[in-house]
Amino acid sequence: MVRGDSVGGNGALIRRHESRRMGGWLHRILTAVELTRIAAGFGAVCDIWFVTVLSGIGWKNAGESLAIESLLVPMLGAFMVSVGLFGYGSVLNDLLDVRHDRAFSPDRPLAAGQVRITQAVIGLVGLFIIAVLGAMFLGQESVFITLVVAAALMFYNVAGRFIPAVGVVTVGLVYALHMLIPEIRFPLFLAVWLIMSHVMILAVLVHLLEDKRPRISIRSVSGIIAGWACWSALILAIRPLRGLPLWPADQSGVDLLWPCGAMLLMAGVGWWKIRTAGTGQRASERLKRYGGAWHAVYAAAWFAALQLWWASLAFLILGLVGLVAMTVVREVSGLGPGKLEYR
Template identity: 35%
Template sequence: MIATLKLTRFSVAIGAIADIWLILLISVHDADYVATSVYHLPIWSALLATAIVAIGMCGFAASLNDTVDARHDATFHPSRPIPSGWIPIAQAVVVLVSSLLISLLAASFLGTWSIRLGLCTAAAILFYNVVGKHVPAVGLVCLGLIYAIHMLIPNIELTFTLPVWLTLTHVMVCSSAIYILEDKRPVISMRGWIGVFVGWIVWSLILFSAPLATSGSLLPADMHVMALTYPLCAVVGFALLVRWKLSTAKSPMHAADKIRRYGALWQCVYATTWLFSLQLYSAAMGMCIFALASAVIVLLVKEATGASGKPVSWRR
């Protein structure tokens, strides 16, 4: 899919794969989830199916975004794929529908609830593009929810929801920073920011309600609280990385692009640290290799397309 090969979209797809793989790996290594469909699947087929789900959803989201914004981009962003003529709008629609169908087909191998959550993710993406973009307080919360729902596609019965909560929070913080740096309109008022905070609180409580109701704790029985040191270090590491990258950014738009790109890639780091926290060392090493390989691929894409993230033929 040509539209999804842009640098930022490619990074988002990598982060989405890491997110969904994290929940899959947690589920297949915990006997508490023996009743779920993914627990009994061969690990290679489950990894392949969830990766296709993630890539398909990213392709659907990217194509829908470009299709809905085609007229706006023709005026304000003429170098983007559809306005520049690189991708005809009819082809974008074909990619949109095909990506969603492929994603849902892959989800069908994971169970009935996976299809339902896939449909919920697609509905949330559609809602964001039609409504959320124009009501930023709603849109920022919606973005976090899209990632949270997407992560639960392999296992809706997940009770260890801290990784999902961290991703929701990470996405909302990064999206808020990008919104400010890109000076988007409408400007979010103080009331709007309060709405974003309240939305985050509400969905955090909903995510935490399941484990608290089941076991009275946010952590699995065999996980010590000190194991949270790994993901906490990842959070601090991302904050330091962002501070460094922002100090070298040439403009607010350039800074926003860095947050978008590294924020997506850093989800691989979060996934690795959560697996280490759960003492799933083989899975953690595999995720670490995936993170390093992804970083190399993104660098190669950057070299091939230029720092702007656009194919050479888009540049003027």
């Protein structure tokens, strides 16, 4: 009996130890996700995969004889670029803000001491290397654009974010340029313009909902609109100036109703989420989550407009999976209304 009790007690201790170890691993994973904001970079992954897939399969009916295996290496490289770049930007942001966060956001991983400064610096360098290595899978031009995007992220974190008009426009341009990393000659610049506009609108709304400083003034609004208009004109003029169409000549203009519908649906979902959130912080979190997942919806809409139905369905599924994953991470990390945490 004594021996049996001893064995039972040891078993309980082992199970408790295993549970604690599992909790420790989960805590580390969630800390890494929070530090790198990988969940927020989901939209960037959708964007770069959209360009990678469309560039690989070509236009209408071009993908019928394509082997899916031929897309695996470019998609892996594109994934490495997105995770590396946006993780790099997020860690850089936290490193630069560590003193501010200790006073105003003590729950951030660096401010709370969950991650040491030296570990964050190592992670920063590692993420940058991952992005460059991923770009090497895509070509020499891709490496150059990756370095330009990394420089833009550094500019944003060091200076741009402190001037709302500059910061909002810079974020939009980062996403737009990031889309072109797999293929600088990507023919569908309308999609690039749509993502840039989407990101800039979300950035303004999040800034207002979270009541960030400095506040967006009338002058800032004018600067944001002017920046958006100038860069929109440039992006939409590149192909016409080279004698190329913005939309494939063999495609009907009616097909553009797909991405237009996606825009209107996002506007409706965004309005509903803000209206029912209750607080600005919760509305901002919902907007970022659904706005990130909506990049996959935009990709699906463009594929539908080109009658590439299998790709459209795949990106819809990707968007749904991403939204569920971001929601689960949010709840498990204790960020949700229920404050669910791993026990």
